[in-house]
Amino acid sequence: EAADVAPGGLGPGCVGRLRAEAAGALVRESAPGRAPRAAEAEGPEPGLALVVVAPRDGLQAWAPDPGGAADWIASGTPHLYAGVLEGTGVVGPLVLPGATACAGCMERERVDRDPAWPRMLVQWRSAHRRRTAAACDLGLSTAVAGLAAAHALSFLDGELPASTASRWEAALPALHWDSSPVRPHPDCPCAAAVPSEQAVPS
Ligand SMILES: [Zn+2]
Numbered sequence: 001e002a003a004d005v006a007p008g009g010l011g012p013g014c015v016g017r018l019r020a021e022a023a024g025a026l027v028r029e030s031a032p033g034r035a036p037r038a039a040e041a042e043g044p045e046p047g048l049a050l051v052v053v054a055p056r057d058g059l060q061a062w063a064p065d066p067g068g069a070a071d072w073i074a075s076g077t078p079h080l081y082a083g084v085l086e087g088t089g090v091v092g093p094l095v096l097p098g099a100t101a102c103a104g105c106m107e108r109e110r111v112d113r114d115p116a117w118p119r120m121l122v123q124w125r126s127a128h129r130r131r132t133a134a135a136c137d138l139g140l141s142t143a144v145a146g147l148a149a150a151h152a153l154s155f156l157d158g159e160l161p162a163s164t165a166s167r168w169e170a171a172l173p174a175l176h177w178d179s180s181p182v183r184p185h186p187d188c189p190c191a192a193a194v195p196s197e198q199a200v201p202s
Contacts, residue, residue, distance in 0.1 A: 006138055009145075051079040052152050054145075058085030058136070059128050063121060066104035073097045073104075073190050078155065080163060082148035084136050087172035089144040092163030093182040094155060098191055100165035105185040105192060112185075137172055144170075 004010050004019065014022040051072055055061055060068070061083025072079045072095075080094040081103075095102045101109075110117045147168070154161040162168070168179045184192035 003136075006142060008142065047075060048077050050152055050155055051077055052148060053079055053081045054083055054148065057128050058083040058088075058090070059124055061085065061090050062088065063110075063124075064103040064106065066102070066107055069095070069103045073102055080148060080152055080155070081167075082144055084141045084144055087137060087140070089140045089170045090167060091144055091147045091151060092167040092179070093165055094151060094161060094163040096164065100192055101182040101184045102188065102190040102192060104188040104190055106182055108185040108187055109183065140170065140172060140175070 002012075002015055005012050005015065010019075010022050010026060014026075053061065053064065053069075061081045062085040064081055069079065071077075076097045078094065078096050080092065082091045084090070093101060093106075107117075114120075151161040151163045155164075162179065165183075166179045166181050168177055170177045184190070186193040
């Protein structure tokens with residue numbers, strides 16, 4: 001769609017193409033030289049090293065649905081949330097399943113603070129489903145995309161970037177970048193709240 005066109009991103013020639021296809025072509029064009037050869041297929045496909053969760057609806061990054069992360073939690077797949085919800089950009093948390101807080105921990109923590117949270121979330125989600133294209137500030141979304149990519153690359157290089165167990169947020173119009181810790185919840189089945197030395201199989 002025309003609203004997907006951005007400097008450094010998809011160009012006007014991409015309008016009308018599938019997003020995944022256009023994004024894949026853009027990545028290939030941005031990497032001159034021959035693509036690295038895929039490893040010889042031997043045995044089962046290796047698990048993903050990292051999933052970047054950048055949903056089209058920023059609400060799913062700001063208040064991620066634990067159901068959507070269930071497979072990553074079960075398989076121990078690290079995942080990083082990033083997105084823009086109206087005037088607020090979010091990078092993080094980077095979730096290390098079983099070690100740092102997950103979407104389920106975040107949701108439980110919010111319900112503890114505000115019992116009306118689930119009802120508000122249902123209303124927001126249904127309002128978002130009806131909306132065709134969300135307004136999104138281009139400068140903010142470009143910053144969020146760049147920061148998310150940098151955090152992802154840092155993690156893949158063996159570091160624990162600042163989004164590990166933490167959420168970075170910047171909101172229009174002042175755009176201060178602030179982080180807040182994301183804590184494991186004792187009732188969450190991801191078991192991140194149980195210190196590993198005390199984890200005893202039942
Ligand atoms: Zn959890």
